[in-house]
Amino acid sequence: MKLMVIIVFIAVVAAAPQPQEVQVLKLVSENDGLGNYNFEYEQSDGSKRQEKGELRNAGAENEFVAMSGSYSWVGPDGVTYLVNYIADENGFQPTIEQGPSG
Numbered sequence: 001m002k003l004m005v006i007i008v009f010i011a012v013v014a015a016a017p018q019p020q021e022v023q024v025l026k027l028v029s030e031n032d033g034l035g036n037y038n039f040e041y042e043q044s045d046g047s048k049r050q051e052k053g054e055l056r057n058a059g060a061e062n063e064f065v066a067m068s069g070s071y072s073w074v075g076p077d078g079v080t081y082l083v084n085y086i087a088d089e090n091g092f093q094p095t096i097e098q099g100p101s102g
Contacts, residue, residue: 020044022043022047023043024044025042025044026041026042027040034058035053035055036053036054036055037052037053038053045073045074046072046073046074047073047074049069049070049071049072050069051068051069052069053065053066056088062089064088064089067087070082070084071083080098080099081098082096082098083096084097
């Protein structure tokens with residue numbers, strides 16, 4: 001009887017759905033070597049990210065890279081979460097959205 005329970009347990013565990021490996025569906029990356037860049041990617045699990053950076057005040061003491069972009073993902077609850085942001089001389093400024101369409 002114990003052997004039968006062990007065999008059934010192994011069969012149930014083996015039949016359980018296995019997590020899917022996340023695949024990269026899209027990948028774009030550009031960098032001009034002067035502080036300006038752009039990248040984006042999209043994955044098979046529904047997550048996405050894109051960002052653009054621009055060098056400001058080049059050569060000055062207060063030189064910095066201003067960034068803008070967004071990232072999103074589908075939570076375990078099936079809801080799409082979206083964060084849009086700007087990061088510049090005023091700091092990181094996100095706006096967060098959630099809902100069926102982002």
